[in-house]
Amino acid sequence: MTTLAERTTSTVSAGADLHLSGISKRFASFSAVEDLELLVPSGTFFALLGPSGCGKSTTLRMIAGLEAPSEGSISIGGQDVTALPSHRRPVNTVFQSYALFPHMSVLENVAFGLKRKKDKQAMDKAKAGLELVELSHLANRKPAQLSGGQQQRVALARALVNRPQVLLLDEPLGALDMKLRRQMQLELKKIQTEVGLTFIHVTHDQEEAMTMADVVAVMNGGRIEQMGPPRELYELPRTAFVANFLGKSNLMRGTVTGESEGMLSVNVASHTILLPVSRAVQTSGEVVLGVRPEKITIDRVAVAGDNQLSGTVIDVSFTGTTTEYLVEVEQVGPIGTFSQNRGQQPAQEGDTVFLAWDAEHSFGLAGDESVNAGVES
């Protein structure tokens, strides 16, 4: 793929800030989005991540102008667009269904937006757009004659050629198979870096959100649970939902018993587990303590680590590069972990094992959280 920058250096218009303030959307029977506050800086690849029905698509549709918010305002690049109809907003969408016009050729599809803007070079720009997604040879085909992956590229080109200030992507990779998906993820990311537009990517695939986005907002029940760079969200989730939805977590209930040198002592089923104060949402009383599976080491003999638990292996599954273990710890519940397959296998089903992790890998959540929030069934 040749770079877009090579072809369109003169026309690169950087993206714009997107600001949603106090956005709510209520339908007759339920509330899809509640009091949403969001600032996406210009040029960011932003992901809205959440399970289906969390309000992420509704939020996207409100930015596009396809849905009017019940309350709040939307501004793009400092301009209030809340009252603007869809066709007047400097925004384009790549739809989940692609929504390509079946009666038009691929080229006509891509040129559609440019023609509406009375762009004199509409056809040339559309051709360049098709070149960018490597579909020039199919310019005269009808969308129905294209494969799913090709249609997806046409939909992307159709939105990109308009150089919108904000590009909205509504689960555009959802219909593609895994291999094509990974390939398109990389290409999308590359294109975004090249053109510098603000991308808002809606997805329910946490891996997709983490690999592509600069900033991820995890949505649940019409609200943003937590927002930040993927690494930050993963390493320090602030709610049980984020801890479970973004990757996996081991969550256990405990009580704070003391504090010294920036560390909280938490009593988890008579074990003392250390938790940095800076990583705790709540520093006293009942808390939910969490640790990511890969932070835990597992062995048949006691190993080094600030926090120690022991239990019985109840499940072992071999996944190729790693082996996953489920360890039943008395009064705590099953704890998941895994080890790299570097030769010996540390444990087998029925073995008594020791688990350990460094204190700074613990994170603390509010005590009233459900430990199963956001667990994908």
Add this chain to the structure above:
Amino acid sequence: MSVELRSKDEIRAEKRKNRTGIYLISPGLLVLTLFFALPVVVLLAMSLYVKPPGAEIGEFVPGFELSNYATVLSAYWPELLRSFWFALIATVLALLIGFPMAYLVAVRLRERTLLQGILLVLLIAPFFSSFILRTQAWKQILADEGFIAQSLKFIAILPPDGHLTATPFAVVAGLTYNFLPFMVLPIYANLGRLDTRLLEASADLYASPITSFTKVTLPMSAPGIFAGTLLTFIPAAGDYVNSALLGNNRDTTMIGQVIDSRFFRVIDYPGASALSFILMISILILVTIYIRRFGTKELM
């Protein structure tokens, strides 16, 4: 590669398949042969019959009188042209009235199935009463003392001594009304499949609602409009009930009316047959031109 030999069973299965096809097509073929192809041949023969010297009324002998065609065409070309003209106006009006109706029911009310169902029934309801009766009713609707005529006189569109009945207006109105469902139903069926997400995409790509309509909705519903216009124009061009009941025998006579009176009043079988043939051929030519122009375009 070995030569592929079919077993006896396979051959038998294929023969059975062919026979099934023949069985399936035979009732239709029989009906069409008896009630369409044969009458057309009879009609063609009849149109060439001659009246022997000193014959009684209605007495004709087989012949090859091509001049029958020239005679009726020179006498009735104005009625023929008027038929197509009226049918064309009625088709355009039916499209202008019918498209918004179909759009409302098929697209706007898509989520409201009950209302959609009621409106569809209302659309088809006229078919449950007689065509003649409904046309007769239009006489009342357009009568001098009726609401429409009175209102038009009040706003001075119609002069105080003007009439709506027995005018070309009445005939075209009747045609439009009677054939409206034939316009609406195919368009409705087509718009029912319109993916409204395409309209969102179009709005997203800077198209105003009007542009979305002309660039997306209209081209996508072209097959429905095409079918609707054909289903309206063809029967309207050959219709005689509307011109007979709502017309005036001066400037509203349509070709169907002429054929009717040639057959049953003047008892001029060859003339009536020749006119029928001329009507049939001209409709075929017009429709062929129309299909060539709009129909073969790859729509999807």
